[in-house]
Amino acid sequence: MLRVRESRLLPRLTQTHHKERTLATKIITAVEKRNKINFLKRHRKNITITGLYRYTPKTKKRSETKKKMEKHEKSDFNNLPEGCISSILSLTSPRDACRSCLVSSVFKSAAESDALWEEFLPSDYREIIDRASPPPPSPSSSSPADSSSTETSSSPGISFSSKKELYYRLCDEPLLIDGGRKSFALEKSSGKKCFMLGAKDLSIIWGGTPKYWRWREFPGSRFAEVAELLSVCWLEITGRLPTRLLSPKTEYAAYLVLKFVEGAYGFDHPPAEAVVKVVGAGGSSSVSSGERPVYLDPDGSRRRQLQVAPHRIGLIRRRFGHMLRPAPSTSRWEGQFPQDRSDGWMEIEMGHFFNNGGEESEGSDVQMSLNEIKGGHWKSGLIIQGIEIRPKADN
Numbered sequence: 001m002l003r004v005r006e007s008r009l010l011p012r013l014t015q016t017h018h019k020e021r022t023l024a025t026k027i028i029t030a031v032e033k034r035n036k037i038n039f040l041k042r043h044r045k046n047i048t049i050t051g052l053y054r055y056t057p058k059t060k061k062r063s064e065t066k067k068k069m070e071k072h073e074k075s076d077f078n079n080l081p082e083g084c085i086s087s088i089l090s091l092t093s094p095r096d097a098c099r100s101c102l103v104s105s106v107f108k109s110a111a112e113s114d115a116l117w118e119e120f121l122p123s124d125y126r127e128i129i130d131r132a133s134p135p136p137p138s139p140s141s142s143s144p145a146d147s148s149s150t151e152t153s154s155s156p157g158i159s160f161s162s163k164k165e166l167y168y169r170l171c172d173e174p175l176l177i178d179g180g181r182k183s184f185a186l187e188k189s190s191g192k193k194c195f196m197l198g199a200k201d202l203s204i205i206w207g208g209t210p211k212y213w214r215w216r217e218f219p220g221s222r223f224a225e226v227a228e229l230l231s232v233c234w235l236e237i238t239g240r241l242p243t244r245l246l247s248p249k250t251e252y253a254a255y256l257v258l259k260f261v262e263g264a265y266g267f268d269h270p271p272a273e274a275v276v277k278v279v280g281a282g283g284s285s286s287v288s289s290g291e292r293p294v295y296l297d298p299d300g301s302r303r304r305q306l307q308v309a310p311h312r313i314g315l316i317r318r319r320f321g322h323m324l325r326p327a328p329s330t331s332r333w334e335g336q337f338p339q340d341r342s343d344g345w346m347e348i349e350m351g352h353f354f355n356n357g358g359e360e361s362e363g364s365d366v367q368m369s370l371n372e373i374k375g376g377h378w379k380s381g382l383i384i385q386g387i388e389i390r391p392k393a394d395n
Contacts, residue, residue, distance in 0.1 A: 085110035090119035094167065095189055117163035120191045122247070125170075128184050129158055131177040167191070174222055183222055187391050192247040194390040196257070197239045198223040202387065205236040218259075220344050221385050228261070229382040235272065236371040239387045243278060243364050246389070248357020253392040254368045255347040257385040258338065260298040264381025267296040271336070272372035276351025280364045294348050294370070295337050296382060345385060352392050 089097045089111060097116060101108040110116060122128070158175060160166040167186065174183040174196065181201040185194045199215075204227060206212040211230070218226045229235075237256075246252060254276045260267075271293035338346035350368050355361060368387050372379070 080106070082106065082110045082113065083115060086113050086116040089116055093189065094120050094191055112162070112164055114163040117167050120167055121163060121170075122186075122191070122193055125166075128177060129175070132158060133176045133178070133180040176222065180224055183386075190391065192250055192391045193245070194388065195241060195245065196222070196386045196388040197241060198225075198386040199227040199384045200225060201239065202227075202384070203238040204384070205234060206232060218383060218385075223385065227384040229380060229384075231378055231380045233376055233378050234373050235379060236369070236373060237384065237387075238367065238369040240279075240365045240367050241389060243355050243357075243361040243366055246355045246357075246366075247391070248355060248361070250357075251352060251354045251392045252366070252389050253352040254350045254366070255388045255390070256294075256350055256370060257341070257345050257347050257388055258296070259345055259383040259385070261381045261383060264298050266377060266379030267298070267382065270372070270375045271295050272370055274348075274350035274368075274370045276353055276366065276368050278353050278355075278364055279367050290351070292351060293336060294350065296348070296372075297337060298381075347388065350387070 085107060089100055089107075092100075094117075097111045097120075101111045158166070158169060160169060168188070170184070170186045171188040174185040174194075176182070177184050178201075181198050183196045183198070185196075186192070187194055200223065204213060207227060212232045214228045214230055215225045216228055217224065218228075239254075256274075272295075273291050274294045275291050336348075338348045341347050350370060353366060355366075366389065368389075
């Protein structure tokens with residue numbers, strides 16, 4: 001092995017650039033440690049050895065090579081068939097597919113193709129669209145001319161010019177199905193299926209008795225009628241939906257969608273009990289998130305800070321007196337009060353479940369129930385739009 005001393009090599013490098021001097025010193029160190037060969041292998045991309053005492057940086061050559069490689073890679077992507085790019089994008093998410101439009105014109109064409117968005121749509125979307133119903137008539141349309149125009153524009157089904165347009169319409173405009181008793185939509189970020197059971201599709205104890213419940217139109221509701229609670233002392237609401245209609249391998253949550261009229265009372269105490277469970281064909285419960293207390297209270301935000309114990313006078317319960325107690329921990333009340341929605345309604349989570357899909361879900365239903373039957377006091381002023389089942393948001 002040839003040895004080189006620093007005293008012989010450094011004078012030859014006195015006029016070199018500072019960076020080159022640093023690299024030369026590293027070479028000397030490597031030679032003295034008998035690691036010259038390994039060192040040159042590690043730095044062969046940065047320098048070209050023309051002798052033991054001379055070297056020439058090849059940064060310019062490297063940059064030119066890099067540009068050629070990038071140009072070659074770009075041309076390779078542009079030469080890919082549109083169907084191949086669509087197949088690749090179908091393995092991502094709708095959000096990523098939209099972002100890929102900025103890559104190139106070829107990617108934009110593939111990202112907007114029907115073949116791609118067909119993959120993002122549910123496999124049974126055609127069957128669901130065939131079950132579509134006309135939207136509820138607008139309360140403002142009273143003249144014959146208005147009613148005829150509404151009937152023409154709200155024919156069953158849904159019109160669209162591309163699969164991408166259909167996807168986003170189902171995300172932004174829930175589709176009424178099954179005679180207007182249910183609605184179907186897609187979650188925009190993932191394409192998972194969402195359903196809402198309208199009040200007419202729920203089992204409400206005494207719901208057919210005008211003395212206790214009233215069915216009426218309500219502004220802002222996606223269904224033709226909602227259920228308004230007039231006066232009951234026994235509140236029990238139940239809904240069922242076949243799990244085969246839902247997206248497989250997905251964790252879902254059920255939400256009661258509601259409102260309160262002015263002067264509503266009877267919901268602050270005691271809490272109602274909500275249960276969500278998957279019931280098999282034989283009636284056995286296989287999956288359940290457990291029973292949870294929920295407060296159907298229009299003043300829930302105030303009671304997050306104060307625990308209220310209302311007085312009872314005889315058999316008539318009134319909310320005119322309150323005894324204030326120390327506020328409980330925030331975690332105790334989390335998720336137990338109605339939350340505001342973007343559509344002007346309120347919702348409260350009833351529970352969650354995991355839909356495995358496949359043969360395991362065949363013949364099973366998800367059952368959602370809410371009841372308050374222990375207090376025995378009267379309630380009034382609750383408006384039920386329905387129960388929504390949608391993918392549970394990540395914590």
